[in-house]
Amino acid sequence: MKSLNSFDKFIYLLIVANVIAMILDSHQNIHEAYGNLFYQFEFVSIIIFSFEYLFRVYSAYKQQKFKGAINYIFSFFGLIDLFSILPFYLNQFVKVDGRFLRILRLFRLTRIFKLGRESKSLKLFIKALSAVKGELKFTLFLSILTILFSASAIYYLENEAQPEKFSSITESIWWATVSLATVGYGDVYPVTVGGKIFASIISLVGIGVVAIPTGIISASFVEEIIAQNRKKKHPLK
Missing domain, CATH: 1.10.287.70 (Helix Hairpins)
Structure with a gap:
């Protein structure tokens, strides 16, 4: 794994914190006591992840114009970045069934895969899958x-x-x-x-x-x- 800059380190720590928060929030007694705090934390996290996603789309566009942006959006990590923020926006702006909402919440776990963005081993594994x-x-x-x-x-x-x-x-x-x-x-x-x-x-x-x-x-x-x-x-x- 190559050396990370300060922003990447911050994003990685934020991902880990989000996963821990999601696990704690699944406990009924903790949710009742700190549910509002967990929501506020996720709200701030989503804003940061959204800016990160838009920045990556823009960076890909600067390198290869429209083709670069499309390639990133539909790449493995591009989809992971999108799925990690999409459930929150759907929950806010679209009226969805309770069961569907619970399924959407599972997509928050995709944030874990963002940790492997700079992993050479994971990239090698994805390349191996693509080859076959x-x-x-x-x-x-x-x-x-x-x-x-x-x-x-x-x-x-x-x-x-x-x-x-x-x-x-x-x-x-x-x-x-x-x-x-x-x-x-x-x-x-x-x-x-x-x-x-x-x-x-x-x-x-x-x-x-x-x-x-x-x-x-x-x-x-x-x-x-x-x-x-x-x-x-x-x-x-």
């Missing part, structure tokens, strides 16, 4: 197909025996997802012989489904590290 995005898209497509097939199969195998748990293919998607992810919470499970045999097969398939993207990302990450080390040893090549 085609393979990852195919893996995601394959995973979705496998989940849908598994949900359909277990529905037809278990619906008659457990109509309340496997009432539809849609309801069965939960079982298929946790089974393929090899999590297996145990809240929903097959009781028929056919269902148990199929579940055993799916559990084995799930190991491969999880291993494929892990292997792809790991291989790409290692390649990026090797390429970076070569550049350090032979900077002119």
Whole structure:
């Protein structure tokens, strides 16, 4: 990580303080006593983060005009910067449902990712992901197909025996997802012989489904590290 200037250090400390404040504010007794103080702190933080975001957009525009600004806005950290301030403005100016508001508040956690802006390791990881995005898209497509097939199969195998748990293919998607992810919470499970045999097969398939993207990302990450080390040893090549 390169050396930080005073402003960057201030922003990093502000991010950490925001995360701590959000955790403390989740406690009912603390919220009742200091809720207004937490709101004022977030309000000031949002103003600072907003100016930081606008400054970065302007800096990108100065370097490459409109193209530079667009590239930053839709970059990983550009989106992180936007999502870290957007929920506050939506809450202030748009009337939203309470459940949706709770989901929006989760986006405040994206401020944590701002801490990795100058991290070479994180940038290397993002570069590795970008290098294999085609393979990852195919893996995601394959995973979705496998989940849908598994949900359909277990529905037809278990619906008659457990109509309340496997009432539809849609309801069965939960079982298929946790089974393929090899999590297996145990809240929903097959009781028929056919269902148990199929579940055993799916559990084995799930190991491969999880291993494929892990292997792809790991291989790409290692390649990026090797390429970076070569550049350090032979900077002119």
